[in-house]
Amino acid sequence: MAIETDVADLKVEAFDEGLVLTPLGPWTAQTGDGLETRIDRLDLSGVSGRRVAIDMGEIERLDTVGALLLERLRGAAEAAGASSDFFDARPQHERLMTALREHGKEPPVALKKPIWPVAFVEGIGRSVCEIGDDVSRGLGFLGAVVAVSGRLALTPWRFRFTSTIHHLDRVGVGAVPIIALISFLVGAIVAQQSIFQLKNFGATLFVVDLLGILVLRELGVLLTAIMIAGRSGSAFTAEIGSMKMREEIDALKTMGLDSIEILALPRLVALVIALPMLSFIASMAALLGGGLVAWVYGDITPVTFLQRLKDALTLQTFMVGLIKAPFMAIVIGLIACTEGMKVEGSAESLGSRTTASVVKAIFVVIVLDGVFAMFFAGMGI
Known part of the structure; x- marks a missing residue:
């Protein structure tokens, strides 16, 4: 183990290609005056066209003053016409030297803004690259989740049931009022607009078929997923x-x-x-709102509404909508957690990632709903 001293020096050794300069001891502010004199008296007259290697392996301590003296030493060697470099530096010393060299550099000159067609194409290219990065990161995160799930399947006592129940209360129970209210209003609006259009053809009763199929297959789960992405996905991020x-x-x-x-x-x-569960509640609330409007505006009594609804719907119609919900939940959770992990050390980064989480989750949920719609159409369901 090396014993630290308070004596600093500079050892000079010749080799075939030039000189090896080895700083010894602590190169700090306390020893700076003597080292400055030593560097000024160093004879480098015969190194022109040769190499000067500075071995930092024997430096015990180094601060900013010592780093400046080392840079001065290298500058003296280069002024004498030699090529110089540092080697065998400790990681902390190398970081200090790098920071010293970077300090004081002028910022890069801003490039001239390209004309708008070039900028437009460039923006598209950047967006495509970002989409590729997001997909890659999301798949990696999904793989990590699957790996953790497999590990927990073998050690179920490690699963955090308390945390899951806590989040289930926030995501599920806490969201029931707003989801039920918005679904009720949307169901009422869809029924009201449908009645006014179907009345022109004397087909007011068909509003029940339209409302039931639309709500159970598409509207209930889609509205719920969008609201959960905005409410819970942003909170997770x-x-x-x-x-x-x-x-x-x-x-x-x-x-x-x-x-x-x-x-x-x-x-x-x-x-x-x-x-x-929330999708089911949203569907029931939308049907309730639509049934109320059909009774008031379309003179369709509740008994007629329920009977027509029973004839128009099947268990398959109900299950088509409900099957989508877990997949949408996984997409929302993955995007929210991935964007949260991408946050850096500023409040601006947190805000931008939260916004990106909501926008991406809603977009992917709608795309996923379209994929399911094409899949079920192809299956004849």
């Missing part, structure tokens, strides 16, 4: 992003805990359980 900013996720990793198991999986499980 903000929570995980705040933990990322406060370095709590790094602390979990330091303690040997898996952030996917602790943070992501309970939220995903809660979403998968809650979204089908």
Whole structure:
């Protein structure tokens, strides 16, 4: 083990290609005056066209003053016509030297803004690359979730039931009032507009068929998924992003805990359980709103409405809508957690990632609904 001293020096050794300069001891502010004199008296007259290697392996301590003296030493060698470089530096010394070299550099000159067609094409290219990165990151996150789920299947006592119940209460029970209210109003509006159009053809009664099939197959689950993406998805992103900013996720990793198991999986499980239930509640609320409007505006009594609804719907119609819910829940949870993990150390980053989480989740949910619609149409369902 090397014993640190307070004596600093500079050893000079010749070799075939030039000189090896070896700084010794502490190169700090306390020893700076003597080292400055030593560097000024160094004879480099015969190194022109040769190499000067500065071996930093023997430096015991280094601060900013010492780093400046090392840069001065290299500058003296280059002024004498030699090529110079540092080697064998400790990581902390190398970081200090790099920071010193970067300090004071003028910022890069801003390029002239391209004309709008070029900028438009460039923007499209950047967007495509970002989409590819998002897909790759999302698939990687999904793979991590599957791996954690498989591990927990073998050790179920490690699953965080308390956390899952907590998130299920927030995502499910807490969302019932707003989802029921909005679905009720949307069902009423759809029924009212349909009645006014179908009345021209004397087919007012068919509003029941239209409303029932539309709500159970598409509208109920789609409205619910969009509202959950805005309500719970944004909350998940903000929570995980705040933990990322406060370095709590790094602390979990330091303690040997898996952030996917602790943070992501309970939220995903809660979403998968809650979204089908909320979709069912939303569908019932929309049918209730549509039935009320049909009674008031279309003179369709509740008994007639229920009988017509019974004739128009099948269990298959109900299940088509309900099957979509778990897949939409997984998509919302994956996007929310992934965007939360991408948050950096600023409030601006947190806000932009939360916004991106909601926008991406809603977009992907709508695309997924369209894919399911084409799939079921192809299956003849």
